[in-house]
Amino acid sequence: MKIVLRVDASLQMGTGHVMRCLTLANALKQQGNKCEFICREHAGNLIGHIRSQGFDVHELPSTGSIAIDGPVLAHAAWLGATQEEDAQQCTSIIRQLKPDWLIVDHYALDARWEAALAAYYRKLMVIDDLADRPHISDLLLDQTFGRDASDYAPWTPQTCTLLCGSQFSLLRPEFAALRDFSLERRRNPQLQHLLITMGGVDKDNATGKILQALKNTDLPADCHFSVVMGSTAPWLAEVQQLAGKMPWPTTVKVGISDMAQLMAESDLAIGAAGATSWERCCLGLPTIMVVLADNQALAAQILDNAQAVIKLALDEQLASELEQIVSTLTHDSNRLESMTEHAKNITDGTGCQHVARQLNVLSQI
Numbered sequence: 001m002k003i004v005l006r007v008d009a010s011l012q013m014g015t016g017h018v019m020r021c022l023t024l025a026n027a028l029k030q031q032g033n034k035c036e037f038i039c040r041e042h043a044g045n046l047i048g049h050i051r052s053q054g055f056d057v058h059e060l061p062s063t064g065s066i067a068i069d070g071p072v073l074a075h076a077a078w079l080g081a082t083q084e085e086d087a088q089q090c091t092s093i094i095r096q097l098k099p100d101w102l103i104v105d106h107y108a109l110d111a112r113w114e115a116a117l118a119a120y121y122r123k124l125m126v127i128d129d130l131a132d133r134p135h136i137s138d139l140l141l142d143q144t145f146g147r148d149a150s151d152y153a154p155w156t157p158q159t160c161t162l163l164c165g166s167q168f169s170l171l172r173p174e175f176a177a178l179r180d181f182s183l184e185r186r187r188n189p190q191l192q193h194l195l196i197t198m199g200g201v202d203k204d205n206a207t208g209k210i211l212q213a214l215k216n217t218d219l220p221a222d223c224h225f226s227v228v229m230g231s232t233a234p235w236l237a238e239v240q241q242l243a244g245k246m247p248w249p250t251t252v253k254v255g256i257s258d259m260a261q262l263m264a265e266s267d268l269a270i271g272a273a274g275a276t277s278w279e280r281c282c283l284g285l286p287t288i289m290v291v292l293a294d295n296q297a298l299a300a301q302i303l304d305n306a307q308a309v310i311k312l313a314l315d316e317q318l319a320s321e322l323e324q325i326v327s328t329l330t331h332d333s334n335r336l337e338s339m340t341e342h343a344k345n346i347t348d349g350t351g352c353q354h355v356a357r358q359l360n361v362l363s364q365i
Helices: 016-030 047-052 083-097 111-116 173-184 206-214 236-243 259-264 276-282 294-305 318-331 333-344 351-363
Strands: 002-007 034-040 056-060 101-105 123-127 139-142 161-164 193-197 224-229 250-254 268-272 287-291 309-313
Touching (some): 002 016, 002 083, 016 123, 034 083, 047 056, 083 111, 123 351, 139 351, 173 333, 206 236, 224 236, 236 250, 268 276, 276 287, 294 309, 318 333
Parallel strands (some): 101 123, 123 139, 193 224, 193 268, 268 287, 287 309
8 A cells, every 4th residue: 555644843842742643654564555744844843854764754844823714623733834735735745646645744834725635635634632623534543541532522424433542552563562561570669760751842841840850759779760862842951951960860861762671671661641551551651641742631631540640730730749649659669560550451553553454455445
């Protein structure tokens, strides 16, 4: 099959949409399919990273426009153009490629954009988390834990195949491969290795705020921190300076390729809600989850209710609340074990294979 993926990354929207699309594209590529991307040149884009993975990328110019056409979507400003403009720019690309599947992962696009391009693709897949706008998709994926297909009944055709729930989460194969090792080492847990990962961009420097808040906690003296950041993170230099002043050895890792191994070898994560939530759950990694955007709140609350994470707000109570949570986890290994037990039931890491298989099945119809 020939597959085109329309997805963006930017300082505003982060990197998660591109990363999960890359995971799916790699799985489809391994099956012998041809995948190409269409991305806008936003500040903080991952076009170079996508190409480094061996995929062709068709670039759309960054205009900085926030003009809106028709009903306003909650994330319309993320597109950098109107839906009509974006569709016009994509038309020549998609018309030439004639894809069997067009896959779109973008909160700022809906059925208007999809319909404008309908003559040039055979089938449409939408990746979403919000259930807040109409689509004309043949297949829709929402990997949110607890998401029910009925949430999309008002937004999709009756003929649309709906894959809803964290069992379909798009994780790279190394997470499933390291699952047994990660779960085994969490027996009789101790807090010695703390992982801090606030997203590939972290435009508001949540990482720095977390590190400052951790200074007053009673973590063990032999603890050490790993901080993961993307190469486009605007606060990278400041975080690197702060890391050198921490009471515990703190290493800042940039653009790493072994996240699964790093998670498996960590005892506790302080991480942003978002796509990496499912990676941590797959490996049973206890997590203090920080909500950085409104669209992350639902998933974070559901995971907190399931006792798989402890939700934390990035507000004026951050330092005191984090100090209390860390103190509890430092002195209560049972709580860490309980979080692992609940987290590991969220997803087993094989969702990407299920999704790729469904794409192949539906392509025959």
